[in-house]
Amino acid sequence: MNYDFDWFYVKKGLPKLLEGLMVTLELTLWANAIGLVLGFLVALGMLTRIRLITWPLTAYIEFFRCTPALIQLVWFFFCVPILFNVWWSAEFMGILALGLNLAAFNAEAYRASIQSIPTAQTDACTALGLNVVQRIIFVILPQALLLSLPVLITNGIGIFQQSALVALISVQDLMYEGRYLATQTFRPIETLTTVALLYFAVSFPVSQMVTFVERRTSRLLQN
Amino acid sequence: MSFVKIDKLVKRYGSLSIFDGFDLAMENTDRLVLIGPSGCGKSTLLRCMMGLEDIAGGTIRLGDETYVEGAENGKMKLNRKVQKEVGMVFQHYTLFPHLSVLGNLCLAPVRSRGIGKAEAKDKAMDLLTRFGLADRAEFYPSQLSGGQKQRVAIARALMLDPKLMLFDEVTSALDPELVNEVENTMMALAEAGMPMMIVTHDMFFARNIATQVVFQERGKVIEAAPPEELFGNPREERTRNFLRNVLHIEG
Numbered sequence: 001m002n003y004d005f006d007w008f009y010v011k012k013g014l015p016k017l018l019e020g021l022m023v024t025l026e027l028t029l030w031a032n033a034i035g036l037v038l039g040f041l042v043a044l045g046m047l048t049r050i051r052l053i054t055w056p057l058t059a060y061i062e063f064f065r066c067t068p069a070l071i072q073l074v075w076f077f078f079c080v081p082i083l084f085n086v087w088w089s090a091e092f093m094g095i096l097a098l099g100l101n102l103a104a105f106n107a108e109a110y111r112a113s114i115q116s117i118p119t120a121q122t123d124a125c126t127a128l129g130l131n132v133v134q135r136i137i138f139v140i141l142p143q144a145l146l147l148s149l150p151v152l153i154t155n156g157i158g159i160f161q162q163s164a165l166v167a168l169i170s171v172q173d174l175m176y177e178g179r180y181l182a183t184q185t186f187r188p189i190e191t192l193t194t195v196a197l198l199y200f201a202v203s204f205p206v207s208q209m210v211t212f213v214e215r216r217t218s219r220l221l222q223n
Numbered sequence: 224m225s226f227v228k229i230d231k232l233v234k235r236y237g238s239l240s241i242f243d244g245f246d247l248a249m250e251n252t253d254r255l256v257l258i259g260p261s262g263c264g265k266s267t268l269l270r271c272m273m274g275l276e277d278i279a280g281g282t283i284r285l286g287d288e289t290y291v292e293g294a295e296n297g298k299m300k301l302n303r304k305v306q307k308e309v310g311m312v313f314q315h316y317t318l319f320p321h322l323s324v325l326g327n328l329c330l331a332p333v334r335s336r337g338i339g340k341a342e343a344k345d346k347a348m349d350l351l352t353r354f355g356l357a358d359r360a361e362f363y364p365s366q367l368s369g370g371q372k373q374r375v376a377i378a379r380a381l382m383l384d385p386k387l388m389l390f391d392e393v394t395s396a397l398d399p400e401l402v403n404e405v406e407n408t409m410m411a412l413a414e415a416g417m418p419m420m421i422v423t424h425d426m427f428f429a430r431n432i433a434t435q436v437v438f439q440e441r442g443k444v445i446e447a448a449p450p451e452e453l454f455g456n457p458r459e460e461r462t463r464n465f466l467r468n469v470l471h472i473e474g
Contacts (some may be wrong), residue, residue, distance in 0.1 A: 046266070120313060120317045122272075123275050123317065124313065124318075124319070128383065129303070129329055129330035129331060129336070129383065130330075130334065130335050131335065138330060139330075140318055143321050146321060157367045220321065220363060221320045222365055
């Protein structure tokens with residue numbers, strides 16, 4: 001390899017990259033807000049076992065889990081405006097698509113955690129005279145949420161990475177700014193490496209945190 | 224009129240019949256210990272009394288109120304007000320792992336009985352002090368030994384002032400050296416006059432704590448007698464066989 005590294009343009013373009021990172025973080029936070037709340041509601045809906053509710057929810061979950069995030073994003077960006085005659089910004093469409101995608105995965109995480117709480121806990125509640133609502137609110141859900149925390153964080157940071165796809169619908173995120181800078185300066189190696197490192201710098205501490213949280217929750221919840 | 228009366232209890236799991244017309248009575252001065260081979264329905268009986276099992280027939284009475292009335296097809300009637308007067312401790316602790324010891328004790332009194340937080344906490348601390356667990360109040364269940372967990376579970380049940388306590392193999396999951404502390408706690412409770420129904424495989428403990436021992440096999444009471452009699456001079460052949468097996472006595 002005979003390549004002279006030149007970091008001048010990356011240094012010069014760094015503020016723009018950081019601006020892109022802020023957009024990426026903003027997308028991630030909104031998508032996670034949707035994913036955490038909607039995912040929870042979907043999981044509760046699934047647990048009602050009422051077919052009128054569970055069938056559409058199952059269709060939603062499976063659709064978003066079994067198609068690429070890229071096609072979901074592009075579909076929202078191109079098809080929703082035509083089908084529903086609404087013209088929202090690319091960024092909003094990106095948040096919507098990523099949020100719905102994350103909610104589908106989170107719903108499964110919540111549901112699995114709720115169902116993994118041993119029935120002995122339910123028996124103990126009955127023996128203590130707690131009714132169904134008290135049992136769910138004070139015993140089952142707190143444990144289920146703790147249990148699902150590692151998966152929720154993993155999914156959330158996954159969406160941070162997936163959000164790079166929004167560059168394709170011209171949202172000016174980190175990926176978009178990185179590609180722009182790379183082509184403008186003819187310095188793809190320096191630029192794209194920097195972009196990758198920025199993604200890594202955010203993701204890595206969070207994924208380390210998952211290990212920590214996992215250890216803590218599993219120790220707490222062992223019985 | 225007896226304190227507890229089980230009448231013609233019918234319990235099935237699918238096509239498997241556990242009880243088909245089971246009767247049992249107990250006085251409020253009694254500590255009834257149920258013994259018998261695995262799968263004879265001892266634990267199921269306690270679960271029925273706690274209202275945890277759907278029974279297909281028969282009635283269970285506590286004091287002067289019938290609170291469980293069995294019926295086919297899940298139409299069992301359960302009087303929750305009376306059910307709340309029964310306390311139960313399980314084999315596998317079943318403490319709430321996300322709450323501290325104090326949190327475990329106070330949850331039901333505060334949330335389901337409307338007792339003030341401060342009052343519940345005082346009562347919890349009194350109980351924990353009595354049980355020698357006051358210094359564990361802020362601990363989480365995962366930080367306790369099996370014996371401590373089980374004593375916390377007993378304290379948690381006592382928070383609700385039960386009129387009858389059910390103990391379902393509460394020492395079976397414990398390491399042998401931890402069994403004593405739990406059994407001592409139960410003995411102290413017995414001396415304080417708490418009516419109890421106990422399922423155990425520990426025959427020596429059964430002999431010590433029981434006022435009445437019930438030997439049960441295949442969903443039927445084979446023999447019921449005070450411990451000296453049942454262990455010392457069992458009338459039924461099947462009781463003798465069972466005791467020979469569990470006590471490893473030759474001949």
